[in-house]
Amino acid sequence: AQTVTQSQPEMSVQEAETVTLSCTYDTSESDYYLFWYKQPPSRQMILVIRQEAYKQQNATENRFSVNFQKAAKSFSLKISDSQLGDAAMYFCGIHNNNDMRFGAGTRLTVKP
């Protein structure tokens, strides 16, 4: 079974600063997809960024980028120039063979 571990239950960042959220995973598969989802307070979860395991290049989406280390099974999310609207729960997830698993989440607080 695939597992995802987010070791930081809570993180805090100053507005305009950079923060990195950690995620490690375990899978026996070589082909899979990794995701970061964001769940703002009382709002629906939305996809932040996606990484295909077969791609060596780290995915980026505007201020969001990942550091994908396949050998270490690590998939961290970096948020640059943090904004108040980035405050949310962030979930790391892995998808393979119709199986999607998420970590416990990291609550990000953005201080003005």
Added chain:
Amino acid sequence: KAGVTQTPRYLIKTRGQQVTLSCSPISGHRSVSWYQQTPGQGLQFLFEYFSETQRNKGNFPGRFSGRQFSNSRSEMNVSTLELGDSALYLCASSLVGTGSYEQYFGPGTRLTVT
């Protein structure tokens, strides 16, 4: 295009009762997954349905069951409710075959068991 909808949004039940939650996926999405979200456990996968067949199941007791209809709408049922079943139940749909595996989440049903 309408998003994923879940009904009801809030529910209060008593221990021992049963409950049925409904999820309507985005039009054209044939895969529907269910998750239980609690503060301590995060998002836990319940099951996934595709074309009316359960393709995958998480580690939950048999009290949790689901089904999918021919129009891709899905229901999940929890029988003999326990206090620990209080949670936000999320449904997500995805468009199979695109290779993206992105899931689109509904707003959730908040279940409180007293």
